[in-house]
Amino acid sequence: MSLSAPTCIGASVSRIDGPAKVTGAAKYAAEYVAPDLAHGYVVTSRIARGRIRRIDVSRARRVAGVIDVLTHDNRPQMAAQDDAYRDDVAPEGAPFRPLYNDRILFSGQPIAVVLAEDPEAARFAATLLGVDYDEEPHVTDFLGQRDAAVAAPKGAFGPPPARGSVETALEAAPVRHDADYYVPAETHNPMELYATTAIWDADGRLTVYDKTQGVQNAHTYLCGVFGLKPEDLRVMSPYMGGGFGSGLRPQYQVVLAVLAAKALRRPARVVLTRAQMFELGYRPAMIQRISLGADADGTLRAIAHDAVTMTSRYEDFYRQETGWSGLLYACANASYAHRLARLDLPTPCDMRAPSAATGVYALECAMDELAVALNMDPIALRLKNYSERDQHSGDPYSSKNLRACYEQGAEAFGWAGRAPEPRAMRDGDELIGWGMATGVWEALQMSIGVRIVLSANGHAEVSCATSDIGTGTYTIMAQVAADMLGLPLQDISIRLGDSTLPRSPVEGGSWIAASVANGIAATADAIRADVLRLAQGLPHAPLAGAGPDDVELAEGCVVSRADPSRRTPIADALRHARLERIEREHLTEFAAPKLAHNTHSAVFAEVRIDEDLGLIRVTRVVSAVAAGRILNAKTARSQIMGGVVWGVGMALHEETLIDPAFGRIMNANIADYHVPVNADIHDIEVIFVDEPDAEINHLGVKGLGEIGIVGVAAAIANAVYHATGTRVRDLPITLDKLRR
């Protein structure tokens, strides 16, 4: 709250929602109560494809405490058109409709929800359902479908146009590298179980507490599916126990909870089990073929990137894995292909840095292999092909300080001390490997609404329908507002996660921080102009004649920039006008950027591998990130650190295993699906390099949610090669693959 130089923005501020989270006061979707609450337990299909012939609910209904069993036969009315089920981020296709009809599209599909007075009775009764199916043959074997895969449609996420002549350039290139890289299906596994509590109010309106990354997306969806008037429904998600992309689309429990509330005319809650959450969507498995051609000095001549990814039979989910390869490095010839294998599985969904975590993994492993073939340092190869322009559009960047990431990351890691040959570094029984990779993501922003209510007592309430899925949105919103309104942080309160608040996109793609921060700044501009106008209404106004750009809000006053002694307390300005508060709601739109806009990183990893056992430990990671202006040094570091932990999981642990015989996920629990635990994680150092960006948006903010994971798995895979001399190209790198 000083003059001109922001003091809150960028500072290492502890989360303002911290006290609620460390005391257990923060409430999540399954934790809202109402008298007469009915508890739902979901029953899922055990076959992967076919029809339900009959569901016998008679035994379940006879359990004391069971109120009803909803199936496709007796559920309340739902919309008949696909459009009603197509949410903001739905891919092309016919969205899945929970309990809609007898058709089974995937194993684990919800087919009934048992409603009871307590959760235990519902769970017990759910075991008593008798279900007969007409089973049809299913296909869930991704690798077996590689040749049957069809070209991805040329939609927004289709491969970018090719440039130059890749085949000729590859043939002419003196050094070439071609390989396939495999990434398995992975599952988000946020710690909070997916849940919805739906509660009627006295006027017959429904409030839905849902685990979602987009309350307004869920709101529009539910209005469509149930034919509700927008004003009769409110969707709330003030706290979300992790999403990572799994909550971008409305998940089926929200439909079941509303169905239950409608059927019973009672409040209802549906909580999924961990196993059921594995059917909500996943990062699709993929095979990526990368071909690189280079001159002997490392100059890239050709890049070809082909991907085959899995999707469901009812929707075509795909993201642009291949485009990152042609974007990142200067290269005249680039080509791409993307094919889809349609399987009897639920539709995949976005998962942290969708397309980049995987596409850049393949590219950056291939670059490491090319460096080996060229006998070149991996950083030198990347610098040789460093691009000052977006290679697709030819546009220069609004800012790109990847060079500083390489330099500062290498320095902090001690890269200069690396012996280039594999197996050259060891400590006792352990081989040591050092690897690195580049990361890249987009710097996106979306139109967003913000409301600010500034009270005469010096308090401001800032609201927006965005979510805070753990990213720190509450805190950065308060920081930006504090600086823009010239108030201490503790005098700002934030409301979010409520569909009735000003319009917000879903929280994903790393676009919320940039969007909401600039949205607050723009709304605060309007507030400042209002305050100035009121201040000028005072007798002998010290700011007479000043325009809105001549003043700022600071220290609880509206202050002349030129002469800070000319000022009027905000309280005086409002009171003189007999106002208790002023309120502004503003929709901030962002013009399509004229310049290329990305975030970048350089990731360095050290692995230690027990030579006899093949045990791999990632003992050090340095992640140097260029992402424009950092809004909160503390939470930003945590965001990147979390991304690195995800990268460790991707590299070494995570794999959703599907049994082709039953078409069912075999490790649908978090004992068999491994995510990193505390003992798996050692030193992580995060560096933010300076990257001023006056072009991208007013505040120069780019977003951090995704960039932290990108490149990490490749850096680790490259380190494993450096340690052992064995190149493992299918993730996760488990010890059996090193022993082969």
Added chain:
Amino acid sequence: MTQLQTTEVPAAKNPSLAPPDKLAVTLIVNGVEQTLRLAPWTTLLDALRDHLNLTGTKKGCDHGQCGACTVLVEGRRINSCLTFAVMQDGARITTIEGLARNGVLHPLQQAFTDHDAFQCGYCTPGQICSAAGLLAEGKPLTRDEIREAMSGNICRCGAYPNIVAAIEQAMGRT
């Protein structure tokens, strides 16, 4: 095509259709004696969340795999989803709601806030209770031993380095 056989049995003749009878259970939760009537199949976790509305204790798996439900029973950290409430009759239980005293955060709660040892906050009550149990064990711990001893508490947001730093602060190391 497969068919699952179901047999019609009237409820009265099939005891499996009648939920078990409820029993009186006394739990001393955060110093307050609570007597509940609970079915024997109600876990301590569900007793806390659904019957006492102490929702600070979280459910992340219900199978002892994640640690989100960690509470202290007689000062020892346990997964409350892996014990039935009736098995804890008479026991003293501390949940996340019982750690702060007179509005002052427990040193671990303060340290978790200071070190940004969480993001979404869902694993956090379990982490803090687990850390409190660990500190009560009173062993001198290296950083690697803290990591190992805290590995029953998954944090999908990946706050592990900050969790370790927070525990070290609470141990008086920093």
